[in-house]
Amino acid sequence: MASNVGAREIVQAWGRILTGYRPNISIEITRECPLRCPGCYAYGDDHLGGGVTLRGLADYKGDELVQRFMALVDRHHPLHVSIVGGEPLVRFRELGQILPQLEERQIHTQVVTSAVRQIPREWAAFPRLQMVVSIDGLQPEHDARRTPATYERILKHIEGHKITVHCTVTRQQVRREGYLGEFAEFWSRRDEIRKIWFSLFTPQHGTECVERLTPEDRISVVNQLAKLRRVYPKIYMPEVVLQGYLNPPASPEECVFSKTTECVSADLVTQITPCQFGGEPVCTECGCIASAGLACFSKYKIAGVLPVSSIFEFSQRIGEFSRRIEQRVGAMSAAAN
Numbered sequence: 001m002a003s004n005v006g007a008r009e010i011v012q013a014w015g016r017i018l019t020g021y022r023p024n025i026s027i028e029i030t031r032e033c034p035l036r037c038p039g040c041y042a043y044g045d046d047h048l049g050g051g052v053t054l055r056g057l058a059d060y061k062g063d064e065l066v067q068r069f070m071a072l073v074d075r076h077h078p079l080h081v082s083i084v085g086g087e088p089l090v091r092f093r094e095l096g097q098i099l100p101q102l103e104e105r106q107i108h109t110q111v112v113t114s115a116v117r118q119i120p121r122e123w124a125a126f127p128r129l130q131m132v133v134s135i136d137g138l139q140p141e142h143d144a145r146r147t148p149a150t151y152e153r154i155l156k157h158i159e160g161h162k163i164t165v166h167c168t169v170t171r172q173q174v175r176r177e178g179y180l181g182e183f184a185e186f187w188s189r190r191d192e193i194r195k196i197w198f199s200l201f202t203p204q205h206g207t208e209c210v211e212r213l214t215p216e217d218r219i220s221v222v223n224q225l226a227k228l229r230r231v232y233p234k235i236y237m238p239e240v241v242l243q244g245y246l247n248p249p250a251s252p253e254e255c256v257f258s259k260t261t262e263c264v265s266a267d268l269v270t271q272i273t274p275c276q277f278g279g280e281p282v283c284t285e286c287g288c289i290a291s292a293g294l295a296c297f298s299k300y301k302i303a304g305v306l307p308v309s310s311i312f313e314f315s316q317r318i319g320e321f322s323r324r325i326e327q328r329v330g331a332m333s334a335a336a337n
């Protein structure tokens with residue numbers, strides 16, 4: 001997901017791409033979640049491409065999870081790890097061992113949670129950890145969708161932390177005047193909140209749902225957010241993201257975020273494609289904040305001529321080529337030994 005990325009991180013990410021690796025990895029650490037949110041993509045029938053679903057996948061616990069998780073990270077050596085679920089806090093004991101190891105490796109980490117249980121206080125000491133709490137609108141709507149992770153519990157469970165609030169904007173929210181402003185006002189007032197993110201609901205092909213935004217809704221959200229970010233500075237909504245929401249990638253092939261992020265499910269093997277949503281997301285209606293930021297960035301032209309996307313594709317091809325060579329050399333020396 002989006003964060004304040006500096007020049008050093010961009011150079012490091014480019015380095016990873018040139019050596020055939022993706023700079024980001026998103027890992028569904030468990031198949032379990034005590035919530036049953038309507039419209040949850042992780043538990044959709046097609047999330048893992050049909051056949052097996054997240055609930056049907058084997059997952060791990062205890063030391064075995066810690067070892068397998070770290071082995072996966074070490075194989076990919078990413079710059080950024082996003083830990084999602086299911087509900088990651090179901091595995092808070094294992095995370096208590098994993099997070100210090102990620103910190104030691106200087107990896108920026110994000111844990112995306114419903115805050116259905118207490119976030120361990122000691123995690124607040126990790127400088128590279130970002131806790132992101134998903135909150136689906138104001139209390140009445142949120143509690144109806146996300147019990148038992150109610151407002152009351154969230155407020156208790158985030159005490160002692162500095163978290164990022166993440167709200168996925170739906171049609172219902174856009175159509176109630178002042179809704180997003182009330183949301184921003186409520187969460188901005190709290191000391192525990194460092195940032196507020198708004199992403200937009202991303203539908204799947206072949207499904208109709210009440211959350212889906214029309215093109216007019218999308219324009220309305222962008223206009224509202226452009227005003228709200230000035231009133232509530234905790235809202236993280238750079239212009240590039242707003243522009244990205246208005247011009248999403250046409251397909252996964254054009255999505256820089258999808259191409260730079262490896263997504264792995266709870267057995268720590270199964271890949272989620274084309275991006276963290278899995279299934280067949282409608283890219284032209286994508287509302288992912290990270291994808292939106294990178295989409296706009298990739299359209300910039302260096303010296304007014306060469307689009308960043310062309311350099312990116314070229315770099316990726318070089319990376320794939322050098323990684324293939326590296327694998328061949330590795331296989332040849334293994335055979336020679």
Ligand code: SF4
Binds near residue numbers: 035036037041086114
């Ligand atoms: S908390 Fe997340 S993983 Fe669990 S049901 Fe809700 S949306 Fe799905």
Ligand code: SF4
Binds near residue numbers: 202275283288291
């Ligand atoms: S849905 Fe969004 S994040 Fe996923 S591949 Fe399409 S554009 Fe990228």
